[in-house]
Amino acid sequence: MKLRATTAAIALAAMLPAFPALAQSPQKVAVDKSQIRFAFKQMNVPVEGRFRKFDATVAFDPKKPEATKAEFEVDLGSIDLGSPEGETEAKRKPWLNVEAFPRAKFVATAVKANGPGRYEATGPLTIKGLSQNITAPFTLVDAGGMRTVEGQFALKRLQFKIGEGVWADTETVADEVTVRFKFVIPSTK
Amino acid sequence: MNSPGPDRYGTTAIALHWVAGILILGNLAFGLYMVDLQLSPAKLRFYSWHKWAGVTIFLVSAVRLLWRLGHPAPALPSSMPSWQRGAAHASHHLLYLLFFAVPVTGWLFSSAAGFQTVYFGVIPIPDLLDKNKEVADALKLAHRLLNYTLATLVAVHAAAAIKHHVVDADDVLARMVPFLKPRS
Numbered sequence: 025m026k027l028r029a030t031t032a033a034i035a036l037a038a039m040l041p042a043f044p045a046l047a048q049s050p051q052k053v054a055v056d057k058s059q060i061r062f063a064f065k066q067m068n069v070p071v072e073g074r075f076r077k078f079d080a081t082v083a084f085d086p087k088k089p090e091a092t093k094a095e096f097e098v099d100l101g102s103i104d105l106g107s108p109e110g111e112t113e114a115k116r117k118p119w120l121n122v123e124a125f126p127r128a129k130f131v132a133t134a135v136k137a138n139g140p141g142r143y144e145a146t147g148p149l150t151i152k153g154l155s156q157n158i159t160a161p162f163t164l165v166d167a168g169g170m171r172t173v174e175g176q177f178a179l180k181r182l183q184f185k186i187g188e189g190v191w192a193d194t195e196t197v198a199d200e201v202t203v204r205f206k207f208v209i210p211s212t213k
Numbered sequence: 214m215n216s217p218g219p220d221r222y223g224t225t226a227i228a229l230h231w232v233a234g235i236l237i238l239g240n241l242a243f244g245l246y247m248v249d250l251q252l253s254p255a256k257l258r259f260y261s262w263h264k265w266a267g268v269t270i271f272l273v274s275a276v277r278l279l280w281r282l283g284h285p286a287p288a289l290p291s292s293m294p295s296w297q298r299g300a301a302h303a304s305h306h307l308l309y310l311l312f313f314a315v316p317v318t319g320w321l322f323s324s325a326a327g328f329q330t331v332y333f334g335v336i337p338i339p340d341l342l343d344k345n346k347e348v349a350d351a352l353k354l355a356h357r358l359l360n361y362t363l364a365t366l367v368a369v370h371a372a373a374a375i376k377h378h379v380v381d382a383d384d385v386l387a388r389m390v391p392f393l394k395p396r397s
Contacts (some may be wrong), residue, residue: 068335190254
């Protein structure tokens with residue numbers, strides 16, 4: 025695909041429709057207003073966490089979603105599970121192996137409209153050196169000079185070898201992880 | 214004998230006492246064991262089991278308290294000095310208080326630490342507190358200290374029962390032990 029060949033950054037965000045000429049300029053998301061959270065079940069108990077550090081560059085025009093370019097990088101060492109013991113464990117080799125694979129990456133290679141303000145991004149998600157195609161539906165709201173993109177998708181942790189050895193047991197820690205994201209992109213006026 | 218009540222506890226009270234006692238001591242020992250384990254799937258299971266046992270202890274204690282309110286304890290031997298009666302009453306009140314305070318602090322600690330308690334993995338118990346590290350640390354300490362207090366009190370309780378039986382040679386222990394016959 026042409027899009028894949030194009031470089032870096034990209035998409036879930038973008039520009040004022042009023043300035044179509046600028047619509048494809050990549051923009052950085054406002055990290056302090058954005059969130060990447062995840063949830064899974066441990067002994068059937070819901071557990072939530074988030075990543076404190078990530079970076080995203082997005083070029084998105086709601087009128088031409090197919091021309092989207094978006095790239096997201098998550099600093100896996102910034103994991104917040106609310107417990108130091110859990111965080112230390114999550115960074116170790118059987119889990120995220122942060123030392124060898126410090127960052128996770130998602131590149132949106134295709135975005136299509138699903139209705140007013142609703143879209144769907146598809147592309148490879150790479151964690152621990154393993155890539156899987158995922159599809160993430162999201163909503164888009166422009167308000168107060170800000171563009172807010174929110175959505176979620178589910179991944180199977182074992183497809184990325186997150187939790188190897190004894191931790192591959194899904195009776196204690198479920199395979200499915202729900203990732204919820206909210207990106208705020210300042211609209212340039 | 215002029216004792217106003219029965220001379221021993223009823224079968225239900227005796228059964229509740231020993232079931233609760235075994236659960237409490239077992240869960241206390243289990244808790245001390247599990248906290249020092251390295252993180253593993255087994256440890257996660259153990260924590261869940263510990264919480265389920267704690268909820269069970271809370272429920273058994275509630276049943277016990279209600280039963281106790283409707284079924285007065287047998288009278289203490291008239292030979293007991295009044296300070297001992299006072300100490301016995303005070304320690305029993307404190308024990309009952311801890312039967313509830315210990316599981317409640319455990320549950321609150323779990324909530325504040327961000328882990329909901331789901332009884333037997335099926336019944337979610339609501340989180341009264343939001344996730345908060347400072348609150349969680351304080352509750353963890355409270356849970357620990359209350360447990361030490363409970364363990365100490367249980368030891369004193371058992372020692373006093375044995376002292377009644379061996380030194381005072383009265384029927385205080387016999388009224389709670391099914392196979393011991395009252396001597397009087």
